[in-house]
Amino acid sequence: MTAPGFIVRGKGEESSINSASHGAGRRLSRTQAANSITRHELTKILNNEGITLIGGGLDESPHAYKDINEVMKAQTDLVETIGLFYPKIVRMDE
Numbered sequence: 001m002t003a004p005g006f007i008v009r010g011k012g013e014e015s016s017i018n019s020a021s022h023g024a025g026r027r028l029s030r031t032q033a034a035n036s037i038t039r040h041e042l043t044k045i046l047n048n049e050g051i052t053l054i055g056g057g058l059d060e061s062p063h064a065y066k067d068i069n070e071v072m073k074a075q076t077d078l079v080e081t082i083g084l085f086y087p088k089i090v091r092m093d094e
Contacts, residue, residue: 001087004068028063033059034057
């Protein structure tokens with residue numbers, strides 16, 4: 001919700017079957033995430049980042065995910081970062 005999105009170009013690394021991560025991956029299960037933050041806390045985080053959330057549950061809160069910057073650093077041999085975009089409005093299922 002708060003992390004940047006990466007626009008990348010694959011480098012064609014055969015040893016990875018021309019594949020790379022397509023997201024940060026979860027740090028917490030959905031249940032753990034939902035039980036570790038309140039709606040008020042999530043709203044405060046999003047307000048501080050200037051992000052409007054439409055829908056979405058506590059199980060998708062930012063702390064539930066690994067640090068995307070670390071994930072991207074770990075795959076510099078697989079992809080070239082072309083650009084970044086930063087969320088302002090996030091729409092998720094209810």
